[in-house]
Structures are given as C-alpha cells and as structure tokens.
Amino acid sequence: MNRWLVIFMVIVSSAANANPASNAKAFAPMLPVKTPSLTPGKVAKGTFTTHLDKPLFIVGADRRSHRWLARHHAYLKSINAMGIVVNVANTGQLKRLMSYGLPLYPVQGRQWADQFALSHYPVLLENGEIKQ
DSSP, X not given: OOHHHHHHHHHHHHHTTSOGGGOGGGGGGGOOBOOTXXXXXXXXXXXXXXXXXXOEEEEESSHHHHHHHHHHHHHHHHTTOEEEEEXXXXXXXXXXXXXXXXXXXXXXXXXXXXXXXXXXXSEEEETTEEEO
C-alpha cells in the first residue's frame, strides 16, 4: 500500500471519534479542494487489490454526487463507509454534503485517482470492487 494511503487511513481512524459530519467549519482551512484529474461522470465497474480497512467513497460538491449520496445514503451508512470530497469550493458546499450524516473529509484526490485508476466520481471502493 502506498505511504500516503497508510497515513491517510491512520488519520481517518484517529479522527473517527470526532464527528466530521457535524462541523464543516473545522475543515475551512483545507478549502477549496480541487482535483482536476477527477470529474463527475460514469464509472465503470472494476477491481483493485489495495487493502482498505473500511469502504471508501469519493464525491464532489456537484449535482451528480448529491443525487448519488441521496440514493446510496442508507447503504453507505450500513457499511460504515468513509468519504472523501475531492472537489469542493467552500464551507457552504461542504456543509451541504455533510448534511447526509456520513463521515466526509475534504482532500485532494490525484493520488486516489492514480492508485485506483479513476477519472470520475461518485464512486465506492468496497471489498476489492470499484462501483458506482
């Protein structure tokens, strides 16, 4: 596993007791987040071999991501998925995403795109599968 992925997963695991879904302002210094290599779009099913401690989903602050979150909210919650927001301009947009009550962290996603051969989102990485 890449070093950046290990570091990120450690940070997320240690932050798990904090409730990121309730405080977009805490992430204000990290904004805006832009990932030009990842855009909203259709994601083909695929597989990966990288070990993830928990399911991971990737979204942005766009309409497609909001529709996807609304449609998959219950499932994402049931599997304790953790989310990253790879394109978000401000705390208002982040707060709206966090209103789904799922753990979300704004991070630049180029390395995620490279690691999992992604060019689009929203996407769920779960049990070695890439799915939308």
